[in-house]
Amino acid sequence: MREFSLPARYTVPTDGGLPDLLVANAARHPRTAVISRREPDGWRDLTATEFLAEVRAVAKGLLRSGVRPGDRVGLLAATRYEWTLVDFAVWTVGAVTVPVYESSSPEQIAWNLGDSGAVAVIVETPEQLAAVESLRDRLPELTRRWCLEPVSGPGAVELLTATGASVSDERLAAATATVTPDSPATLVYTSGTTGRPRGCVLSHRAFLTTCGNVVAALGPLFRTGESSVLLFLPLAHVFARMVQVAALLGPIRLGLAPGVAQLTDDLASFRPTIVLGVPRVFEKVYNSARAKAVQGGRGALFDRAAETAVAHSRARDTPGGPGIGLRLRHRVFDRLVYRRLRAVLGGRATHAISGGAPLGERLGHFYRGIGFTVLEGYGLTESCAPTSFNPWDAPRIGSVGRPLPGTAIRIAEDGEILLRGEHLFSGYWNDPEATDEVLRDGWFHTGDLGRLDADGYLTVTGRAKEILVTAGGKNVAPAVLEDRIRAHPLVAECMVVGEGRPFVGALLTVDDDFLPRWAEEAGLGGLPRAALLDHPALATALDEAVRHANEVVSRAESVRAFRVLPGHFTEESGHLTPSLKLRRHVVAKDFAREIDALYGS
CATH class of the missing domain: 3.30.300.30 (ANL, C-terminal domain)
Known part of the structure; x- marks a missing residue:
């Protein structure tokens, strides 16, 4: 049995929760752009002060509409500025967000909203609203419904802002004061082995522990006023949600885009310094670049450049490093090929964070070889996303890195990966038996198999559970x-x-x-x-x-x-x-x- 842990680099405050991040940002960086929304004519930046004001306005509307501390509020939408706005507004009134994937079937919507006992839901489109309305008989507690993009009339944000205009700052502050580090922040539904999703209860402490230690460990990538991250993965997924909070904890500029359909254009216009993705995104970038090269008669050149990038990256992990011949070839291909590939990724990014599924060792070496290091991590919904990740300055390609500071990883006698730390979920919503099955003797039993090396780097070797994880990071x-x-x-x-x-x-x-x-x-x-x-x-x-x-x-x-x-x-x-x-x-x-x-x- 092998165990490894790292000391915490961030301490969770003794009171309060996630809403306090926005207050702190407005006090320390009032005129710094912390979040951007994509609009038809480009990106619109909001300062820390502006974002806090918009969150409070929506939160007052929720409060005036009858949402109370502890209530569950569903959120069904693609990744966009309003997702983050509503998420923090829900937390500001002490309520609990229940994310629902925009692609969910009516049956899945009914289960997430019904099992959680959601009293309200905010959806993105009229079609989604119609789907929710069709479930009214099955969701008697769901008495409040808003749509971000209705066919006519004001949307959810405008309605809630107008509704809450009469709510005093004191009343809102009283609701926010109910939030403690151990208050539930969200119920994220994840598929169980029987196929019936279970709601993972993640507290404000779990997010603060995870994000605070991620930001501290990846410090050079989180430079306020300089760094930025483009978020295009579904915010219903805990991985994207963690990045949302980490960016605002930094704070660094957070851009929100609704998926990969316009990813190339979004990367070019937003120009992030960090790219967040799942293996399928990086595979697509590679495959598209190679296909374009082949179509232009440069396929052989691209393949030689790719082999050189992989060889150069592998050589960096050897005592002697890349030889002079390899360094020369690498320099030539940097001018001919690598610079163009980095430009596709926005031109400014030096690192990416990848999770959800294994990237593959060869692809990892390829990207590091072109000057764009992909830091792989490992985690689950129950661990608030990353429970391990590669250091920015010492990645080991093929591994999923070292434990999140302040947490511990143990490999049981049978090879199962066990976890311990404040980043873990509180339990499964309304399912104490399932909770007791995985939380035993102070450790969370992941059901995954792995090994730890002497330096604490974890390699995942298999999945004991039946849940599949696609290349896009989707649990099935x-x-x-x-x-x-x-x-x-x-x-x-x-x-x-x-x-x-x-x-x-x-x-x-x-x-x-x-x-x-x-x-x-x-x-x-x-x-x-x-x-x-x-x-x-x-x-x-x-x-x-x-x-x-x-x-x-x-x-x-x-x-x-x-x-x-x-x-x-x-x-x-x-x-x-x-x-x-x-x-x-x-x-x-x-x-x-x-x-x-x-x-x-």
Whole structure:
């Protein structure tokens, strides 16, 4: 059993919570731009004083509308300025934010808002508002609903600001005073192994501990008045949420953009010094650059430059460092290739923070080799995002870094990663049994497997849990999809795949008892089994099963491709346990070629 910890570099105040960050910023940096909103004609910066005033105005509207300390308030929107504005306004009245992914199905919306007991919700679009309205009978406590972008009339921010105009500063201060470090700040719903999301209760202390120590450890990247970060990941995800708070704790300039559709333009116009992303973003940048080079007849040049970047980065980790020949080639390719790649990333950024899924060692060396170091970290919703991350000045590519200062990581005898620290969640909302299952003997049992080296760098070696994490960082519970796909009479077994992949796929086996009947009804009764398995009509029928399953999940969790296997998962083949549960690792190994084929490799 190996354990490693680092001393804390940030101390959580004895009282108050996240709203105090904005008050401190307005006092220390009143005219410094701390947040930017993307508008049609460019970025509009707000100073610390201006942002605090807007937050208080919305908070007064929430208070006047009946939202009280401890109430849960849903927030369903893409990443945008108003998301952060509302989040801090909810905290300012002592309430608890319940984020909902903008891509969520009505069933997911109903669960998050219903299970949390949300009394109010703010959505982005009229379509989202209609989805919430359709659930009114299932959400009796949800009595207040606002829309940021209604078809006509004022939006949520304008309405709440006008509503709260009569609320006194003293009344708002009394509500804010109810917040303590251990007050719940948010319920972030994360998929459980059964597929039913569970609300992780994250306190103000958890965010302050995490973000305060991240900022302290990455100090040179958080220079007030100089540094900036562009946030385009969904704020419903705890990783993006942590970065939101860390930027305002710094404070550094925080830009908010609604996704990756205009990412290249946003990076060029905002020009961040830090880029936040998940592996899929960095993979896309690399693949797009290479495709563009090939199209322009420079593919061979790009490949040689990429190999040189990887070799140069690897050599930096050796005692002798890069040799003179490698240094010369690297210098040439910097003028020809690397500078252009850095320009795509905004031109100012030297570091990126990546989480949610493994980046891959080769890609990590490639980016460091072009002068853009990607710092990988590891964490979970239950640990308020990063529980480890690579030091800005001493990264070890392939690892997920060292423990967050003030926390400890232990590797149990069976290889499981255990965590301890003030950054951990308080428990699962209304689920003490699930809480007790993972919080034992003062440690959080992650269900992930890993190892620590002598210097405290953690390497994640596998996932003991069944939750998949795609290359985009999306957590996917296979069971909820598999159960619905198996409900189709043609399907015998199903295994959802997608760990570290760009999208979710599935392996299917066909029910031999139902297949002949289906063939007769489809006018294919004379065909042998092998021909039926390859027939387009069968693929169409199975596609219906997949579409049925996708109805209850978001697009990021949906099955995009499937493959029909010729045989079956059985106990005899080693693919099922005696209790008929899938041996996922065995299936993944035996059908690795079929899984690769789903992704075109």
